Amino acid sequence: MKRILVISDIHGEIEKFEKLLVETQYNAKQDQLILLGDYVDRGSNAKAVIEKVMQLKEEGAFVLKGNHEDMMIKALTTNEEKSWNHWVKRNGGNKTLYSYDFSESDIAVNKEDFEKPVLKSDILENHLKFIQELDHYIETEDYIFVHAGVEPTKPVAESEPYTLMWIRNEFHNGYNGEKTVVFGHTETKTLHGDEENCNVYFGSNRIIGIDGGAVYGGQLNCLELPSQHVYVVKE
Template identity: 40%
Template sequence: MKRKLMISDIHGCLEQLNKLLEVAEYYPGEDQLILLGDYVDRGPRSRETVDRVMELVHDHGAIALKGNHDERLVEFIWNGGLEDKSKFFQYGGMETLRSYVPFGVGPDTECLVDDARMIIQRNYKEHLEFLQSLPLYYEDEKHICVHAGLNPQFRDWKEQPPRDFMYMKGEFHRSPNKTGKTVVFGHTRAAELHDSPDIWFSDGKIGIDGGCAYGMQLNGLVYQNDSYRSYVVGNFKQKT
């Protein structure tokens, strides 16, 4: 049976992503890689991470889902409204701009921020279109993979609002999983679920966000032959 390797919340931690693929012995022709969103913000190399994700999808058949940070980046770059700007910089957007533009940018320097937005619109339109086009979930015979979670108020989880796939938290964590499949998700750091950055295994739910951009770790979950195996790469020092 083909291995399935699931990773979430890379957040610009490109070195850790590449190291994790190496540690997990990822082989594109034999393994199915599933990335659960949030490729940008907080970490140091968002631009390069998006390049890498695009390569993995286009050249190696990886599946990439959309996270809330990915959507927020697209909205901010194209629209640049006050609310978009506030949320963008509040949740790690500064690091993303610095990875895309060759000059210093600050949230209070309107001219430089607008210049940065225009540079990204002009030079990285392919990135924006790629992130905007990403699906919100992936489903196979055993799993439902989403960035954040499923809203238990919907009998048919596919009918929940798009925002829920990218933002759902507490109610999803607390409610029983009635889908008949294991839900694999990121968005909420595992350390918030069980006081450890290691993968959180619960009844029908698996949380894999290791909080790498917060100085913790990047987790990889491998599923094969009805069993799971975890792989870990540490923070920016790349401790394994």
């Protein structure tokens, strides 16, 4: 493989995702594509993004699970009101379900007596099975690829999957390992401390954050390794 290309936090932005793959001139036979999770929620076409991700995985891409996939799985495979509301009402899961042609009334619940809606969709079931089987990290000789980060005091192989999908400040401030960690999850403008800066964040402690906040009007970033060249799509 000539290049490693890393993308994270697509959040239903299928047009930006496809433009970015064109911008990078991605070639599955020559490049190793790594996707770090959060394909769904908040954006308008999670269904199309997952379909594209499934295709790319078939062609050789490595695909990881993000915290939004974690929320989606919990909401759709349990009958817990808390999990349902956390995903649908607070984290954009409603937009994901709309992309599968469910309406607002289809996903409405009774506030007095919770009962999860019955959602019939073979495509959704297939996509749910796909995201349930995704890995949580990739470790190579030089890098760790993960959605949110790693526990600073543990080998990544000993970390809890939940932590790998959700951790923030403890990792950002405390990591001091030998391998470079490439991650998404936390918008780079937060890491930069600058609301206008959506560019890839290169930390002094060998952490590289790539979530440009595309679904919030930011940008979708792709990090090329080992060159550390960055490709960007804003619209």
